Amino acid sequence: MKQKDKELYIMTIIVVIFIVSIGTITNYSLLPTVLAGVIGGVLGKIIIEIIKKNIQSKLLSIIEEYLNGRIRAKQFRSKFSSFVVKNEENIISLFSKDYYELIKVLQVDLAYFEPNKLLREENDSYFDEIELIKKVRKSYKKLQKLNKN
Helix, strand or coil, rough: CHHHHHHHHHHHHHHHHHHHHHHCCCCCCHHHHHHHHHHHHHHHHHHHHHHHHHHHHHHHHHHHHHHCCCCCHHHHHHHHHHHHHHHHHHHHHHCCCCHHHHHHHHHHHHECCCCCHHHHCCCCCCCCHHHHHHHHHHHHHHHHHHHHH
C-alpha cells in the first residue's frame, strides 16, 4: 500500500467513525455531521504525523545510542534491525521511498559488519567497527536531513 493510500485509509476510517457517531447523536443533522467529518480528517492527519514522528524519533535514538557509545555494535545491529522489522509496514507506507531505502542500506551495512578479524579476512565484503561507525554516521546525517523535509 502506498504512503498516500495508507494515510487516506486511516483518515477515512476516522472520518467515518466521527460521522457515524455524531450523526447518530444528532439524527444526521447536516452541520454537525459535516463538522464531524472535518474533525475526523484533521484527527486522522494528526495521528499519522504522531506515528511518523515516533518512528523517526526511535530510529534516531537507536542510532544515537550506538554513536554515543551507550550500546555496542552487536546490540545496535540487533536493536535497529528488530525495530525496522517490527515497523516496516509503517515505514514503507508513511515515509518516502528515499527514507525507506536509506534504512534498508543501513540494515545491509549492519549485515556486513563483522567484529571477528579472521572472518573478515574470509570475505572482502565484511568490514570492521571503524567502517561501521563511518557508515552509521553517514546514514544518521542523511536521516536527519530527510526528517527535516
